[in-house]
Amino acid sequence: MSLDASAIAQTIQLSVTPVFLLVATGSLLNVLTGRLSRVVDRSRVLMDRWAETEGAEHEKVVAELRWADRRMDVINNSIGTAVACGIVVCVLVALLFTQAFTGLNLAVAASWAFALAMLLLLVSLILFLVEVRMAIRAIHVPMELMEVEEMGWQRRQRRR
Known part of the structure; x- marks a missing residue:
């Protein structure tokens, strides 16, 4: 089956949105690995x-080590789901091109692939949020280090 330039261009246009999703997933992976x-x-x-x-x-050292180990697990799971999302997006683009070149109706498979990619991205983002919250809890600054009195702090804040 021969395809004309307009059919190829249309397939490329259909692939742009999933490719943007792939770029976003790559950016998320960069943040997660950092x-x-x-x-x-x-x-x-x-x-x-x-x-x-x-x-x-x-x-304290042992407690922080345990907490860091849990954070590494959460980040690793987030990375895993983001990578799976990227793989599914690649499959989606392949489905779109296969449909264009063969004439097979792969719309249902492409729809499921897109939905799965979005679900995996959602899970990765939720795990990212969980890890950020864990990091914030791990770095709770003790009040004595802030040299703040219970009520005096509020009064000083109002003066500023």
């Missing part, structure tokens, strides 16, 4: 400190 790298680096520092600490300080 976060994973930071957690791994922090874990290495904590592992070095583990043998040097005792008592309450050692317990």
Whole structure:
């Protein structure tokens, strides 16, 4: 079956939206791998400190190591779903071109592929949000370090 230039152009136009989804997924993967790298680096520092600490300080190091391990699991799962999304988007583009070149009606398969890609992206983003919230909870600044009195802080904020 021969295709004319307009049919090829139309297929390329149909593929643009999934390709934008692929670019967005790649950007998300870049952010996720950066976060994973930071957690791994922090874990290495904590592992070095583990043998040097005792008592309450050692317990804090162990607790932070456990928390970092959980964060790494969440990030890894988010990366996995984002990669799966990217793979499904590639399959979607392949389906669109296969339909254009063979004349087979693959619209239902393409629709399911797009829906699956969106679901995987959604899961990845939710896991990303979970990990960010975990990071925020892990870095809770103790009140004594802020040198803030309970009610005096509010009064100082009003003066500014």
